[in-house]
Amino acid sequence: MADELVDGLLAAGPPADLVAHLATPLPIRVICDLLGVPVSDQDRFHTWSEAIVSTTSLDPGLAQEYLDNLLAYMGGLVAQRRVEPADDLLSAMVRARDEHADRLTEEEMVTLAAGLLAAGHETTVTQIPNMVYVLLTTPGAWDTLRERPALVPVAVEELMRFIPLGATAAFPRYATEDVELGGVLVRAGEPVVVNIAAANRDEAVFPDADRLDLTRTVNPHLGFGHGVHHCVGAQLARMELRVVLETLLDRAPGLRLAVPVEDLTWKSGLLVRGLVAMPVAW
């Protein structure tokens, strides 16, 4: 899939938009394939998924409408798989629900399916250009990977640590009992809002934390969260990020930004921070 999309990127330029030609369609195709969602519906569900990652980009009425649309859409696909099972994750979830009614309620299943579809692409779609951006704007970084492509898996972990993907602190955790954290007493029932990006630059854990080190091997970053809610799609996301970088390094070794960094536009009003478009040349 990555090769096919890079064909399209190369045919469209230079310059060509990496967001439109590669970063957006790849994770969408992958999650559609896995779940069993028709990729031809992407314009609709991609629009609706913004409700899941919006902070202020959508007004509350529209966000609710998009969320309702997304849940109704997934509900429709679930009903269809119940009648006509296929070899996909949606059918497996329906089977798990129907064979063991105590494992998932109907509402949980539809919400989880919608969550997988939205989380399965909004984050990775944004992180691909973020990674390429950092590699192209940090002196020597792209060349290091070009010379040593075997470093890509280690580099992906470092980029996950280094890039503040979350535009804001999200993911509240509630104390189940009084607990002291960093010298502050958090009482039972109180929330703590975690800033993953700050944790990922903790000097006590990562020596020289503000430096991108593509060879950093001890890297317990929190880019995919931690504990019971650790990202269920982490391995899939890692694979997508690695494959995209390996394919670009191989097919477009001379990749560079086609506009000055000041001319790039960043998304706003979303949980995730990323580029609206990324014109590149090679």
Ligand code: HEM
């Ligand atoms: C670069 C890509 C990705 C990043 C940075 C990312 C990041 C995260 C983080 C930080 C969490 C923890 C949230 C918390 O602590 O409450 C999380 C949870 C989750 N992620 Fe991802 N994710 C990515 C890709 C994916 C993909 C591809 C999928 C689906 C296939 C996915 C599905 C989920 C789901 C369902 C959860 C909730 C898990 C739970 O609450 O038990 N994510 N992700």
